[in-house]
Amino acid sequence: xxxxxxxxxxxxxxxxxxxxxxxxxxxxxxxxxxxxxxxxxxxxxxxxxxxxxxxxxxxxxxxxxxxxxxxxxxxxxxxxxxxxxxxxxxxxxxxxxxxxxxxxxxxxxxxxxxxxxxxxxxxxxxxxxxxxxxxxxxxxxxxxxxxxxxxxxxxxxxxxxxxxxxxxxxxxxxxxxxxxxxxxxxxxxxxxxxxxxxxxxxxxxxxxxxxxxxxxxxxxxxxxxxxxxxxxxxxxxxxxxxxxxxxxxxxxxxxxxxxxxxxxxxxxxxx
Amino acid sequence: xxxxxxxxxxxxxxxxxxxxxxxxxxxxxxxxxxxxxxxxxxxxxxxxxxxxxxxxxxxxxxxxxxxxxxxxxxxxxxxxxxxxxxxxxxxxxxxxxxxxxxxxxxxxxxxxxxxxxxxxxxxxxxxxxxxxxxxxxxxxxxxxxxxxxxxxxxxxxxxxxxxxxxxxxxxxxxxxxxxxxxxxxxxxxxxxxxxxxxxxxxxxxxxxxxxxxxxxxxxxxxxxxxxxxxxxxxxxxxxxxxxxxxxxxxxxxxxxxxxxxxxxxxxxxxxxxxxxxxxxxxxxxxxxxxxxxxxxxxxxxxxxxxxxxxxxxxxxxxxxxxxxxxxxxxxxxxxxxxxxxxxxxxxxxxxxxxxxxxxxxxxxxxxxxxxxxxxxxx
Numbered sequence: 001x002x003x004x005x006x007x008x009x010x011x012x013x014x015x016x017x018x019x020x021x022x023x024x025x026x027x028x029x030x031x032x033x034x035x036x037x038x039x040x041x042x043x044x045x046x047x048x049x050x051x052x053x054x055x056x057x058x059x060x061x062x063x064x065x066x067x068x069x070x071x072x073x074x075x076x077x078x079x080x081x082x083x084x085x086x087x088x089x090x091x092x093x094x095x096x097x098x099x100x101x102x103x104x105x106x107x108x109x110x111x112x113x114x115x116x117x118x119x120x121x122x123x124x125x126x127x128x129x130x131x132x133x134x135x136x137x138x139x140x141x142x143x144x145x146x147x148x149x150x151x152x153x154x155x156x157x158x159x160x161x162x163x164x165x166x167x168x169x170x171x172x173x174x175x176x177x178x179x180x181x182x183x184x185x186x187x188x189x190x191x192x193x194x195x196x197x198x199x200x201x202x203x204x205x206x207x208x209x210x211x212x213x214x215x216x217x218x219x220x221x222x223x224x225x226x227x228x229x230x231x232x233x234x235x236x237x238x239x240x241x242x243x244x245x246x247x248x249x250x251x252x253x254x255x256x257x258x259x260x261x262x263x264x265x266x267x268x269x270x271x
Numbered sequence: 272x273x274x275x276x277x278x279x280x281x282x283x284x285x286x287x288x289x290x291x292x293x294x295x296x297x298x299x300x301x302x303x304x305x306x307x308x309x310x311x312x313x314x315x316x317x318x319x320x321x322x323x324x325x326x327x328x329x330x331x332x333x334x335x336x337x338x339x340x341x342x343x344x345x346x347x348x349x350x351x352x353x354x355x356x357x358x359x360x361x362x363x364x365x366x367x368x369x370x371x372x373x374x375x376x377x378x379x380x381x382x383x384x385x386x387x388x389x390x391x392x393x394x395x396x397x398x399x400x401x402x403x404x405x406x407x408x409x410x411x412x413x414x415x416x417x418x419x420x421x422x423x424x425x426x427x428x429x430x431x432x433x434x435x436x437x438x439x440x441x442x443x444x445x446x447x448x449x450x451x452x453x454x455x456x457x458x459x460x461x462x463x464x465x466x467x468x469x470x471x472x473x474x475x476x477x478x479x480x481x482x483x484x485x486x487x488x489x490x491x492x493x494x495x496x497x498x499x500x501x502x503x504x505x506x507x508x509x510x511x512x513x514x515x516x517x518x519x520x521x522x523x524x525x526x527x528x529x530x531x532x533x534x535x536x537x538x539x540x541x542x543x544x545x546x547x548x549x550x551x552x553x554x555x556x557x558x559x560x561x562x563x564x565x566x567x568x569x570x571x572x573x574x575x576x577x578x579x580x581x582x583x584x585x586x587x588x589x590x591x592x593x594x595x596x597x598x599x600x601x602x603x604x605x606x607x608x609x610x611x612x613x614x615x616x617x618x619x620x621x622x623x624x625x626x627x628x629x630x631x632x633x634x635x636x637x638x639x640x641x642x643x644x645x646x647x648x649x
Contacts, residue, residue: 165325165352168325169352170423172375185362187362
């Protein structure tokens with residue numbers, strides 16, 4: 001694509017300005033996490049490089065435990081969502097039963113109910129099951145996901161019906177067709193949904209706050225919040241170091257996921 | 272010949288209202304290449320899918336080898352199918368695509384490999400086994416779809432417009448190839464197409480279907496020479512049969528076609544048609560011939576000329592209709608010219624305009640030695 005030079009300059013200036021606006025807070029946090037407290041409070045430019053903040057975070061808080069908890073919770077939720085959403089989407093696309101469309105619309109309608117509205121019934125259920133402070137209490141309520149079902153249904157619908165028909169003639173059952181044809185063909189969407197599910201769970205705040213009471217299962221977001229409330233205001237460097245640690249998995253996932261997503265998108269181009 | 276597929280009064284209705292297929296009675300013989308042809312929406316694909324078990328049968332009985340299969344799932348019908356879109360699994364290699372069905376049927380590994388290599392060899396896919404469908408051309412994908420059908424060794428093969436996505440040259444090749452494979456394996460082939468050329472060139476027998484009803488079943492040449500009704504007459508053959516409505520002029524023993532063309536008709540023909548109030552005649556393009564002495568000559572105005580090198584196709588205005596003549600060789604004819612041609616009543620097929628049914632065939636439907644009066648009358 002060729003753009004005339006003056007336009008190109010304007011374009012790049014705008015891009016640089018907006019990217020600065022977006023990334024400045026993150027960059028600032030990153031830099032601050034390596035600065036000494038005096039420098040931060042004095043508003044100086046960084047005079048020296050120090051890893052003390054990171055050391056402090058790991059020594060004074062069960063950061064590693066939080067990270068492990070968050071990973072476990074996020075991965076379990078991601079797998080659960082992928083499994084249930086893809087199975088439900090398969091039913092909505094490839095199985096024919098009475099009232100299929102109506103059920104689907106009701107399903108979609110639940111997307112309009114915000115999670116906050118169902119927090120209390122969910123909490124009561126989890127408490128009655130005795131699942132407070134457990135991984136299953138943190139993860140189960142998120143397995144059924146209307147959005148994921150919707151996304152995958154749209155994607156599965158693009159799989160030609162003839163593929164299912166051809167497999168019917170060859171004597172392939174629904175489950176085998178789901179495993180050997182639908183999932184590989186819809187790989188791109190599954191990855192997208194997986195990344196989305198992982199990040200949403202990673203950044204989840206309200207539910208872990210309610211469903212956990214101790215450090216054994218508490219996730220990293222709650223840990224971060226506790227850190228900022230327990231520490232005195234002047235410990236900014238420590239707080240930033242904690243934030244950076246929390247952000248790293250997200251960034252990693254985006255970097256690798258994006259590369260894979262682009263590959264997947266071009267891969268799927270079949271007539 | 273033994274009967275392979277039998278259908279008795281097959282009906283297909285959607286939502287108990289829309290009738291797609293009505294009262295289909297049909298027998299397909301073992302080892303036969305049977306073509307179902309008709310315009311889009313005629314129900315031919317639906318019928319094929321009913322044989323495959325992909326559509327429910329609303330009413331009637333369908334049998335394969337004398338066993339009722341109305342409610343049998345597709346996999347138990349022991350047949351293979353080639354789809355218009357080929358339906359290849361995009362994420363699998365050609366090899367896996369071909370073997371997918373065999374693996375599902377738990378055919379043993381050695382047998383799988385043996386069949387794979389035989390089939391690939393025969394269809395010319397040996398070099399492409401490790402490619403994905405998207406790395407293949409249209410013709411190659413078509414071959415993979417064929418290979419998948421053949422490797423299953425099912426005695427019945429169903430094809431749903433398999434050549435419609437190919438270009439003309441490739442299509443001609445594939446026609447021959449499919450025919451060869453069908454003969455080689457003695458397959459009972461049920462082939463759906465909307466292309467009457469495919470139907471004519473490939474079929475042992477053809478069924479013409481229109482708006483869910485069988486119009487005619489028979490050998491290609493019989494359908495061409497003796498179309499059962501006006502629909503078949505205009506559907507089979509390229510260019511289509513020239514058709515015109517008739518006014519009888521009994522006094523001068525002439526039929527006036529489309530109010531323009533007066534053709535001499537002998538008494539016995541007039542006599543045999545006297546009970547039919549409205550008549551339509553049909554004449555094939557090759558029966559409007561270059562003028563010869565001693566034959567009935569008519570003059571028609573030339574509307575268009577297509578010179579194809581080996582033959583010349585000439586279009587005329589006859590009343591509201593456009594008639595076409597096909598003359599062998601090259602002719603120097605100008606548009607607008609008044610061209611003398613031979614048209615003989617013997618080449619006319621006569622149809623009842625009200626019922627559209629054939630009443631009297633043309634002489635091309637006669638077998639040698641038959642008298643023109645001996646033509647079967649319906």
